[in-house]
Amino acid sequence: MTEAAREEIRRLAGLYEHRQSALIPALFVAQQEAGYLSPAVLESVAEVLELPVTEVTSVASFYGLFYLEPVGRHMVHVCTNLSCMLNGCQRLLSRMQEVMGIQPGETTPDGRFSLRAAECLGACEEAPAVLVDEDRWAAVSPEGVEPMLERYR
Amino acid sequence: MAAEAPRTAVTLMIDGRGITVPKGTTVYQAARSAGVDIPIFCYHDRMPPLGACRMCLVEVQKMSKLQTACTLEASEGMVVSTTSPAVRAAQESMLELLLINHPLDCPICDKGGECPLQDQAFRYGPGRSRFIEAKRDHAKPLSLGPVLALDRERCILCWRCVRFGEIIAGDDALKGFERGFASEVGTPRALPVESKFIGNTIAICPVGALTSRTYRFRARPWDIDPVASTCTYCGVGCSVWLDVRGGEILRTRAREEPEVNDAWLCDLGFFGHGYVAAGDRLTTPLVRREGRLQEASWDEALDLVAERLRASAERGPGRVAFLGGRRLSNEDASAAAGFFRDVVGTPHLDHRVDAPPDGASLGVSWGLRSSLEDLGRGDVFVLVGCDITEEYPVLWLRIKAAIDRGASLVIVHAKRLEIRRHARRELLDRHDRLAPLVAALAADETVASGERVHVLLGRLAMDGPDGPNLLRSADSLVRRVNGTLHIARGRGNDFGAQRFGLLPGEGGMAAPGILQGAAAGAFDLLYVAGSDPATAVTDGAAWESARSGVGFLVVHEAFLSETAQAADVVLPALVLPEKDGTVTNLEGRTLALRAAVKGPGQARADREIFDLLAARMGVVRGHDTATRIEPVARIEPAAAGAGASPSLIVVVADRLFTQGSMAGRCRGLIELAGTAHCLIHPADAARAGVTDLGLVEMVTEHASVVVQARVSDVTLPGQVLVHRGYDGVPVHALARWSPAPAGVEVRPVAPPGGETP
Ligand code: SF4
Ligand code: SF4
Ligand code: FES
Ligand code: FES
Numbered sequence: 001m002t003e004a005a006r007e008e009i010r011r012l013a014g015l016y017e018h019r020q021s022a023l024i025p026a027l028f029v030a031q032q033e034a035g036y037l038s039p040a041v042l043e044s045v046a047e048v049l050e051l052p053v054t055e056v057t058s059v060a061s062f063y064g065l066f067y068l069e070p071v072g073r074h075m076v077h078v079c080t081n082l083s084c085m086l087n088g089c090q091r092l093l094s095r096m097q098e099v100m101g102i103q104p105g106e107t108t109p110d111g112r113f114s115l116r117a118a119e120c121l122g123a124c125e126e127a128p129a130v131l132v133d134e135d136r137w138a139a140v141s142p143e144g145v146e147p148m149l150e151r152y153r
Numbered sequence: 154m155a156a157e158a159p160r161t162a163v164t165l166m167i168d169g170r171g172i173t174v175p176k177g178t179t180v181y182q183a184a185r186s187a188g189v190d191i192p193i194f195c196y197h198d199r200m201p202p203l204g205a206c207r208m209c210l211v212e213v214q215k216m217s218k219l220q221t222a223c224t225l226e227a228s229e230g231m232v233v234s235t236t237s238p239a240v241r242a243a244q245e246s247m248l249e250l251l252l253i254n255h256p257l258d259c260p261i262c263d264k265g266g267e268c269p270l271q272d273q274a275f276r277y278g279p280g281r282s283r284f285i286e287a288k289r290d291h292a293k294p295l296s297l298g299p300v301l302a303l304d305r306e307r308c309i310l311c312w313r314c315v316r317f318g319e320i321i322a323g324d325d326a327l328k329g330f331e332r333g334f335a336s337e338v339g340t341p342r343a344l345p346v347e348s349k350f351i352g353n354t355i356a357i358c359p360v361g362a363l364t365s366r367t368y369r370f371r372a373r374p375w376d377i378d379p380v381a382s383t384c385t386y387c388g389v390g391c392s393v394w395l396d397v398r399g400g401e402i403l404r405t406r407a408r409e410e411p412e413v414n415d416a417w418l419c420d421l422g423f424f425g426h427g428y429v430a431a432g433d434r435l436t437t438p439l440v441r442r443e444g445r446l447q448e449a450s451w452d453e454a455l456d457l458v459a460e461r462l463r464a465s466a467e468r469g470p471g472r473v474a475f476l477g478g479r480r481l482s483n484e485d486a487s488a489a490a491g492f493f494r495d496v497v498g499t500p501h502l503d504h505r506v507d508a509p510p511d512g513a514s515l516g517v518s519w520g521l522r523s524s525l526e527d528l529g530r531g532d533v534f535v536l537v538g539c540d541i542t543e544e545y546p547v548l549w550l551r552i553k554a555a556i557d558r559g560a561s562l563v564i565v566h567a568k569r570l571e572i573r574r575h576a577r578r579e580l581l582d583r584h585d586r587l588a589p590l591v592a593a594l595a596a597d598e599t600v601a602s603g604e605r606v607h608v609l610l611g612r613l614a615m616d617g618p619d620g621p622n623l624l625r626s627a628d629s630l631v632r633r634v635n636g637t638l639h640i641a642r643g644r645g646n647d648f649g650a651q652r653f654g655l656l657p658g659e660g661g662m663a664a665p666g667i668l669q670g671a672a673a674g675a676f677d678l679l680y681v682a683g684s685d686p687a688t689a690v691t692d693g694a695a696w697e698s699a700r701s702g703v704g705f706l707v708v709h710e711a712f713l714s715e716t717a718q719a720a721d722v723v724l725p726a727l728v729l730p731e732k733d734g735t736v737t738n739l740e741g742r743t744l745a746l747r748a749a750v751k752g753p754g755q756a757r758a759d760r761e762i763f764d765l766l767a768a769r770m771g772v773v774r775g776h777d778t779a780t781r782i783e784p785v786a787r788i789e790p791a792a793a794g795a796g797a798s799p800s801l802i803v804v805v806a807d808r809l810f811t812q813g814s815m816a817g818r819c820r821g822l823i824e825l826a827g828t829a830h831c832l833i834h835p836a837d838a839a840r841a842g843v844t845d846l847g848l849v850e851m852v853t854e855h856a857s858v859v860v861q862a863r864v865s866d867v868t869l870p871g872q873v874l875v876h877r878g879y880d881g882v883p884v885h886a887l888a889r890w891s892p893a894p895a896g897v898e899v900r901p902v903a904p905p906g907g908e909t910p
Contacts, residue, residue: 039342050574054318057341058328 001044036067072114077131083124095142165231181222195311196223245279264361298345299824308362314354352423380749384422390738395749419546427819435725436754459769465677477684478504478650482734485759490654492763500661504650510665512620519643533603538614585894588622606636649737671699687715693886725756799896811878829879830861848902856886
């Protein structure tokens with residue numbers, strides 16, 4: 001972890017009464033920099049926040065948006081929950097698998113994309129919804145998959 | 154509305170009975186106090202309620218839903234039913250749901266026969282399951298280090314084990330991972346669990362999910378006879394059950410004793426009974442013939458010792474000395490003290506075998522100056538050179554509880570302690586520079602404003618180069634803030650040895666003096682019991698020269714220790730779990746020992762050996778003779794030696810898990826102790842070319858030892874920490890008694906045949 005990331009985590013910790021409160025934002029900072037939360041990265045976060053590494057790992061493992069294994073440069077979440085299912089997310093997901101050549105849970109050989117089936121992304125009104133990194137894509141059609149992915153190199 | 158007078162008691166109805174309890178009591182506690190059983194899983198009375206398992210549901214009038222009795226505060230006029238049809242139905246469904254994923258492998262489960270899940274399924278369960286899908290299927294068991302095994306299929310996610318680490322021990326050893334159906338407890342990536350208290354999680358797990366790797370599949374609870382006794386490792390004196398089957402202690406459990414260990418043990422106590430049944434126990438007396446120790450009868454051995462003692466008496470009084478006591482019971486210590494004072498007639502006795510001559514340890518009596526309970530009520534704790542979790546683990550639990558109630562912890566040490574996260578202030582410096590830190594504490598706001606300040610001065614501080622100054626500073630600090638100074642020094646039954654007279658009498662020498670005297674030929678006979686001076690004396694040369702300067706060495710031992718190997722007569726001794734009697738803990742409390750098993754072969758209690766010897770010397774000893782206790786002379790500590798301080802010093806530190814004569818023979822503890830190692834700061838390691846986990850040679854002007862290096866900022870720059878208690882690695886050989894810190898050089902050792910880096 002770079003000194004800049006450490007510094008940012010320290011700054012975050014200073015915003016709260018208890019340093020535990022900064023844990024989730026700190027994990028995002030670390031993940032952004034390292035790509036995923038490896039044991040070594042988790043240990044660094046624990047060290048900077050002076051929290052037990054068991055606690056840091058426990059919290060990181062709870063949330064779907066923290067990655068404990070290496071992932072591609074871009075993380076694609078396709079919602080498969082109720083509204084999106086009713087609006088055809090299965091076809092969307094199949095198209096996605098076809099274009100990327102991988103199954104949900106896998107990463108493309110060139111390391112460009114990781115694909116995941118997700119629970120409700122909170123965008124039901126525009127189902128089917130897709131989250132690429134931090135961008136939310138609404139009402140994506142199977143035909144829209146390729147142009148959408150083109151934007152992420 | 155008019156303010157009501159604050160109530161201190163409330164009356165409620167539980168199952169038709171009126172029950173009055175103090176305000177703030179939960180419904181569960183109220184029911185329990187009235188003998189009404191409510192089933193629980195997640196609740197444990199030493200931790201605040203959580204309300205996770207929902208096993209304790211009760212029906213409360215005027216409340217629309219069933220309530221969890223463990224979290225619900227009893228209030229005036231409340232009407233509670235623990236047996237209504239709705240409650241019964243809820244209990245049945247809770248158990249049916251819990252059993253959905255439970256493997257029900259009771260026939261091969263260690264918990265079988267003492268399992269709350271089994272008992273409650275029997276009493277409150279539906280007796281049938283509608284579940285036909287596949288159960289959760291995990292590889293089992295998952296090993297979490299040398300002593301702990303986790304069966305994830307059996308876990309009911311009650312969180313007791315996780316909360317124990319967070320609330321009681323403060324080590325956050327076990328945690329929950331993932332979420333929802335995938336939730337599991339454990340450690341990150343199933344790494345070995347890091348805790349000194351993990352045995353307690355095995356004890357409080359309400360199912361067979363956490364089991365002891367040393368006890369797995371060894372016995373059924375109904376085949377075991379529990380014997381109430383006391384742990385004799387560190388001096389806290391935790392109350393234990395020694396569970397015996399077929400003449401062997403199979404496990405140790407905490408016995409509740411609110412004033413000492415409450416409901417807990419540390420892992421040294423929990424896993425520390427294996428040595429009793431070790432295969433290399435001494436079973437017959439040994440006598441040196443033609444230079445070799447050879448088996449002998451008790452008569453031959455005792456006659457020989459008695460004859461030597463008489464011969465010495467003829468040459469004059471005081472030509473015999475006694476060392477030891479840590480591993481003796483109070484009764485043994487008293488018998489030894491009486492024997493040497495009254496029968497042999499020598500004032501040269503001392504149990505403080507590991508004390509150096511110029512530290513602060515010899516000038517004060519050892520132990521706490523208040524009860525453990527009083528100490529637990531403190532509002533400021535200052536640990537000076539006291540590594541509490543390595544030295545007195547269960548005492549830490551009391552301090553941790555006090556911290557949670559608002560007390561402050563201040564650490565003054567040469568090492569970053571593992572509990573530092575809980576400290577308000579940490580003052581670190583090299584071992585030889587601690588005294589000014591203590592002196593400065595009087596100006597510390599927290600310490601100065603404390604109402605009940607407890608200062609614990611540890612061995613590392615007292616025996617260090619600055620020991621006398623540290624003692625003086627700590628003493629004046631507690632005077633200024635009206636606190637209490639505790640001498641956190643001594644292990645095992647050192648406190649009983651001190652109390653029952655194993656201290657120098659009038660004109661007698663202290664342990665270092667005895668060793669020096671022996672070297673100078675002042676003694677005809679040196680007698681050792683309940684100690685292994687060859688590994689305990691902190692000057693590597695002092696023991697050797699004492700041994701060669703004394704004509705005859707008699708040792709009571711359970712094992713052929715290094716001291717025993719050098720003896721002329723070795724008398725096989727029982728160990729404490731084989732004896733009835735008492736010990737004294739560090740607060741001075743007398744605690745009972747009960748013989749759990751018979752000793753091996755012809756081994757005898759130390760006390761009996763002294764009586765047999767006394768009879769041979771023409772004195773029949775009754776056991777009611779009051780022991781004379783000589784007051785400890787308060788010696789003025791010498792000023793610390795000035796002089797150039799070496800750039801890298803070696804400090805011998807304590808560790809809970811070691812490979813000494815007892816722990817080194819206990820399965821599980823051996824692995825926890827690992828190989829002997831030193832801790833070296835990254836900066837010093839880089840300078841010396843030392844890599845983490847590589848072998849190094851530590852060289853002083855006196856000796857060298859080879860240990861593994863752990864590169865870590867737990868130690869400070871300029872200071873290498875090495876642990877005593879690994880009997881194979883004589884770290885004490887590195888140093889000589891000296892008020893100056895010992896310089897050391899650390900060199901990487903090339904692996905044989907490998908290239909030097
Ligand atoms: S392992 Fe035992 S104590 Fe820990 S959560 Fe599971 S059932 Fe509870
Ligand atoms: S704290 Fe001490 S007395 Fe208690 S179990 Fe541990 S070693 Fe034994
Ligand atoms: S169900 Fe897909 S966004 Fe809510
Ligand atoms: S015991 Fe009350 S909810 Fe678990």
